[in-house]
Amino acid sequence: MVESEVVFRVKRYRPESGLNYIKDHVDPTLTFRWSCRMGICGSCGADVNGQPRLTCGTYIRDVHKGAVTVEPLSNFPILKDLVVDFDDFLNKLASVTPYIVRKDWGDLTKEYVQYPEDVEAYRQQSLCINCMLCYAACPVFGSSPEFVGPAASALALRYNRDTRDQGADARLARLNTKTGIWECTFVGECSVVCPKDVDPAAAIQTLKFLATMRHMRRLLMPGASSR
Amino acid sequence: MTGREYPWKRRPGWWLRNRRYLGFQLREAGGVVCALYGLVLLNMLIQLREGESAYTAFLDLLRTPPVLYLNLVLFALVVWHALTWFMLIGKAQPIQFTRQPLPWKVVFGVNVLLWLGVSGAVVYLIFGGI
Numbered sequence: 001m002v003e004s005e006v007v008f009r010v011k012r013y014r015p016e017s018g019l020n021y022i023k024d025h026v027d028p029t030l031t032f033r034w035s036c037r038m039g040i041c042g043s044c045g046a047d048v049n050g051q052p053r054l055t056c057g058t059y060i061r062d063v064h065k066g067a068v069t070v071e072p073l074s075n076f077p078i079l080k081d082l083v084v085d086f087d088d089f090l091n092k093l094a095s096v097t098p099y100i101v102r103k104d105w106g107d108l109t110k111e112y113v114q115y116p117e118d119v120e121a122y123r124q125q126s127l128c129i130n131c132m133l134c135y136a137a138c139p140v141f142g143s144s145p146e147f148v149g150p151a152a153s154a155l156a157l158r159y160n161r162d163t164r165d166q167g168a169d170a171r172l173a174r175l176n177t178k179t180g181i182w183e184c185t186f187v188g189e190c191s192v193v194c195p196k197d198v199d200p201a202a203a204i205q206t207l208k209f210l211a212t213m214r215h216m217r218r219l220l221m222p223g224a225s226s227r
Numbered sequence: 228m229t230g231r232e233y234p235w236k237r238r239p240g241w242w243l244r245n246r247r248y249l250g251f252q253l254r255e256a257g258g259v260v261c262a263l264y265g266l267v268l269l270n271m272l273i274q275l276r277e278g279e280s281a282y283t284a285f286l287d288l289l290r291t292p293p294v295l296y297l298n299l300v301l302f303a304l305v306v307w308h309a310l311t312w313f314m315l316i317g318k319a320q321p322i323q324f325t326r327q328p329l330p331w332k333v334v335f336g337v338n339v340l341l342w343l344g345v346s347g348a349v350v351y352l353i354f355g356g357i
Contacts, residue, residue, distance in 0.1 A: 048246050077232040099344055139248065144238050186315055187251045207320035 003055045015209035019044075019082075032082035036059050039195055046082050047071040051137035064198065075145070089132055095174055096156035097146050101167025106221030112164045125158030127196040127204055132201050134190035140183055147183040148198030150190035157203040161211070163200065169214065178212040184208075250311065257308025260301050313338040 015039070023030045032055070033043040039057040046055050048070055049063050060068065076084035134150035141147050156175055160168040175181045182206045191201040242248040274285040288294060317334030 055276070072235075074237075075235055077234050079232060085236075092283075136261065139237075139251075140239065165350070185255070187248070188318070189245075189247055189251075192247065204323070205314055209320060 017053055017056070018068070020076070030082075031080045042129035045073050045131045045133050045136065046125050047074055047136060052133035054133070054195050057195060062086075073141045075136050075138065076132070086132065087133060088132075088145065088153070089149065092152045093155065095148065096152050096159075096171050098152070098155040098159060100159060100162060100165045101170070103166050114163060116164045121163075122158045122161035125154045125161070125198055128154055128158070128198045128200075129196055131195065133193045134198075136168065137189040137193040139187055139189070140185055143198060144179075144183055146179040148180050148206065150184075153184075153207055154198050154200040154203040155182055155206055156177060160207075172207070172211050172214045175207055176215065181207045181211060186211070188218060253304065254308050254311045257304040257311075261308060264270045264301060264305070309342065310339070313342070317320075 016055075019030065019032055019034070023032075032046065034056060035041040035043045036055045039054050042054070042057045045052060047053075048055060048058050049068060050071075051063075052073060055070065070079045070082065072082045072084045076086065076088075079085050128151055130150065130151060135141050138147075139148055141149050153175060156171045159165045160171055181204050184201075186201060186205065188201045191199045194200060234299050242252040271282075271285060272280045311323075314331065316328060317331030318340060321328030321331075323329070323335055
């Protein structure tokens, strides 16, 4: 039997998670949230070199210019290390009823048919993963913590655009307040940092338009019903 | 929120953290400048009502180098304010003549052209001898 030598040249790439490496090998007390490692759970947001990012989707090679500074997300109280308190955001999210609201569910065995264009109307906002990078980037939220904020507004628009939903009027009433969409001065940074291209800044401006139309409709046609 | 949380505090100079924050702050400053310049124009009308000598003295003040330099800075801020808002129009409310909304750059370009056209018409009306 003739033996032969086969040479394999395998290009290897081992993307090490910087924070996990530190926790496993340097300092096990380092505390941070993480879960999916693929940019979908929205748990691992942090300010990396001053910019809100999902740390699982941040390559060290892209931010490695000297020391890499990782800080907890701006604008939130800190629980420990990189873990911040999201309770305030969750309350704001709940205030816009981020789910389909029906006055009457009717026959639940019946389908609520949606066509592709119906889905396309809210698809962009539905991509929000509640990572809260937009809140960390928003200087308005930083100075006025009562502001309902970008993600909650974008999700309100997502359900207002859903043909199955009947809660648009109540959502617009919530958002058309002093702590609602009118706090937004259109800095636009929320849309820049959004890892899912939800474009919450544009969503808020659309909501301003819809809230104004609702207000005028109620002013001019008090008896008219709205969705 | 528990009592053991470490409160977050915004650092001074946060708006220097990136150029977009700086651009936003300059846009807001431009808005204040617009309002202040409105007061200058209002004062011009008051001086006009006061009589020729008061009006001439006010115009002479406007022609002094410090005021001219100040006007240059104010003008730059007002132009920045206008341009940045034009940039935002197409993003704020996508304009849809076609199946897809128009790109914001197209909306921006149309607005700038309209702005230049109206400004040119105003300059012509004032200096063109009509």
